[in-house]
Structure formats: structure tokens, C-alpha cells
Amino acid sequence: MKTITLHPDGLKCPIRVRLLTLGEMKRRGFSTEDFGFCETFKSVHFDKDGNESDPQYEILISVLDTKCGVGAVAHELVHAACSYCRMFYPDEFTSEFWTDAHDEKYMVEHGDAYSPEENPEERLAYLISNMTSEFWTEFYDRGYDKICKPKACK
Ligand SMILES: [Zn+2]
Numbered sequence: 001m002k003t004i005t006l007h008p009d010g011l012k013c014p015i016r017v018r019l020l021t022l023g024e025m026k027r028r029g030f031s032t033e034d035f036g037f038c039e040t041f042k043s044v045h046f047d048k049d050g051n052e053s054d055p056q057y058e059i060l061i062s063v064l065d066t067k068c069g070v071g072a073v074a075h076e077l078v079h080a081a082c083s084y085c086r087m088f089y090p091d092e093f094t095s096e097f098w099t100d101a102h103d104e105k106y107m108v109e110h111g112d113a114y115s116p117e118e119n120p121e122e123r124l125a126y127l128i129s130n131m132t133s134e135f136w137t138e139f140y141d142r143g144y145d146k147i148c149k150p151k152a153c154k
């Protein structure tokens with residue numbers, strides 16, 4: 001499986017991006033309309049008194065390999081960033097916007113939690129993914145890639 005692990009400075013957990021085939025996406029319950037999804041994992045150890053200790057976190061982004069463009073990745077990275085903020089800065093991200101809109105309770109109360117009209121996090125993710133796609137399309141259409149060389153990695 002093709003996986004890229006992101007570890008920007010200061011992050012308290014890895015963010016992994018893996019590319020899935022259509023078959024792998026379907027086995028996970030996704031349709032041909034979907035381009036990706038983001039999951040958050042937390043594992044804990046329990047001490048002898050039953051107290052949680054040493055929590056470990058991981059954010060896993062999965063993107064359909066045939067739809068892995070800058071827009072799809074930007075969209076899922078927004079979900080990863082929102083999830084990251086909910087985990088590590090819960091006191092600072094307390095408004096309704098920062099509620100995990102993909103949890104079961106939210107879906108029951110609000111309907112389609114994956115719709116940008118129903119879910120503010122989706123609205124933000126689509127906005128950033130569309131802006132990112134538009135920027136890079138314009139960047140290459142105008143030939144800016146021949147003038148400036150984006151630095152892909154450090
Ligand atoms: Zn989304």
C-alpha cells in the first residue's frame with residue numbers, strides 16, 4: 001500500500017496519507033463518488049489502577065488513487081487539521097463548528113454530515129480544496145512552474 005507520513009514540526013501525532021484502489025475503497029463501504037476519507041485513532045495504556053496513560057494518536061487519510069489530486073488531498077488535510085485541533089486543543093476549539101460533525105449523534109440530528117450545506121467542517125474542506133485546485137491549475141496554465149520552482153520537500 002502506498003503511504004506517505006507527514007510530520008510537520010511540532011505535531012503530536014503522525015498524519016499518514018495512503019492511496020487506496022477502488023476495490024479497497026469499496027471494501028471499506030465507499031462508492032465510486034467518494035474520493036477519500038479521514039480517520040482518527042487513539043490508543044491508550046492502562047496502569048495497574050486502571051487509569052489511562054500514554055495516549056498515542058494517529059490520523060489516517062485515505063485517498064482513492066485515481067482521484068488523488070491537490071484538491072482531494074487538501075480536502076482531507078482540512079479534516080485532519082480539524083481532528084488534530086479537537087484532540088490537542090479541546091479547550092480552544094469549543095464552538096459548534098469544532099464539533100466532530102461525522103459522529104453518529106451529529107448525523108442523527110443534522111442529516112447528511114458529509115454535505116457542505118449541513119456541515120461547517122465540510123464547507124471549509126470543500127472551500128480550501130477548491131481554492132487549492134484552482135490555484136495550482138492557474139499556476140500551471142500560466143506557466144509559472146517554469147519561473148518558480150515549488151519546493152516539494154525540505
Ligand atoms: Zn469531507
